[in-house]
Amino acid sequence: MKVIRWLLGRLILVGNAVFSPRGVKRSTEQQQQVNDKASKLALYQFEACPFCVKVRRAMKRQSVQIELRDAKNNSQHRQELEAGGGRVKVPCLRIETPEGVQWMYESSDIVAYLEKEYA
Template sequence: MKFIRWFLGRVILLLNFIFSPKGIKRSEESQQEIDTKAQSMALYQFEACPFCVKVRRSMKRQSVKIELRDAKNNQQHREELEAGGGKIKVPCLRIEKAGQVEWMYESSDIVTYLEKEFA
């Protein structure tokens, strides 16, 4: 079973690489504003998780550079996810606004949020 999951993960990553989406072209000032806004966010994810790939593809389509945190291989990020969000489930978008931290778990909710915030 472990081999099958590993193999399918590699297939997902290969297909994602081959069919990578194009990002939005913005003016330099507009992109700088987007990058500044994205600095208050972090995506806790597993590299080969299909739902995480879905969110990363959305980020690429929107040309948003959000910090990626590996919750599978990095124990510190895993502990932060569990302590802050309450559970180890990916993808999870950590959003910090005005000193408040929000943890968003569902990939469809994250994609909708990114499209609304960065369109």
Template sequence: MKFIRWFLGRIILLLNFVFSPRGVKRSQEEQNTVNESAKNYALYQFEACPFCVKVRRSMKRQSVKFDIRDAKNNEQHRSELEAGGGRVKVPCLRIEKDGKTEWMYESSDIVAYLEKEFA
């Protein structure tokens, strides 16, 4: 079973690489504003998780880059996710705004949020 999951994960990553979406074209000033805003976000994820791939593809379509944290192989990121979000479930977007931290789970919710914030 572990081999099947590993193999399917590699297929997902290969297809994501081959069919990578194009990002939004912005002026340099607009992109700098987006980049500055993106410093308040972090995505906790597993590399080959299909739902995490969905969120990363949405990030690429919106031309936004967050700090991407591997909660599978990095024990520090895993413990941050569990302590802050309450559970080890990915994808999870950590949003820091006005001194408050929000943890957003569910890939569809994250994609909708990204489209609203960065479109």
């Protein structure tokens, strides 16, 4: 089973690399504003998770640079995800706001959030 998961994960990553989406073109100032706004975000993810790939592709389409945190291989990030979000489930977007921190699970919700905030 581990071999099948590993193989499927690699196929997903190769497919993502071959068919990578194009990003939005912005002026330098506009892109800097987007980067500043995105600095309050972090995506907890596994590299070969298909739902995480879906979110990373949406990030690339919107030209949003969000810090990626590997919750599979980095125990500190895994503990942060479990402590803050309540469970180790990826993808999970950590959104820091003046009111506090919000943890958003579900790839479709995260993609919709990115399209709403950065389109």
